[in-house]
Amino acid sequence: MAEASPTDWESKYRAGDTPWEKGEPSPGLVDFLAERTDLALGTVLVPGCGFGHDVRVLARRGFRATGYDLAPSAVRLASAMTPADLPAEFRGGDFLFDEPCAQFDWLFEHTCFCAIDPSLRPEYVQAAVRWLKPGGQLLAVHYLIPDTDGPPFGTTREEVVARFSPHFERVDDWVPRSYPNRTGLERMFWWRKK
Secondary structure: OOOOOOOOHHHHHHHOOOOOOOOOOOHHHHHHHHHOOOOOOOEEEEEOOOOOHHHHHHHHHOOEEEEEEOOHHHHHHHHHOOOOOOOEEEEEOOOOOOOOOOOEEEEEEEOOOOOOOHHHHHHHHHHHHHHEEEEEEEEEEEEOOOOOOOOOOOOOHHHHHHHHOOOEEEEEEEOOOOOHHHOOOEEEEEEEEO
């Protein structure tokens, strides 16, 4: 089985080398949930969930949320930070290559696409198709930076549209509110599986 990234994510978590950790959920996700009070809820998967902040904000909104991560330490930390009464769970595994534990109504990711080696982006798109129910929705924040020596590995709006359009109908895309060091460098996409 191929690795999702040449980066040893488990070693980074064990060493506390987690510069992507901001201590709060994705600002773009928080705003999306606040602005759309009539969303159809259901199940949601968060691949590359890290410490689980996005999983918890989705669960608080009423989703049955599952975080998925390659690093066992991330799964343990996210589980430990999550109140027992919150409808959230965390699982370890490789989103790109694992068979889905279930199909989900929603998939949310914040720069997971940009954390993997760009050569694996076709596998990412296929994984999103596999893990979502027919008509399922994908909400994603992508890092639009020129970096090719990541992670993170940059992308462009054009690449994202070209890769996802064959399998998903684009509902909308916009520049979201971001963490301070990423202001204006991210783009949020909302897709519906065809």
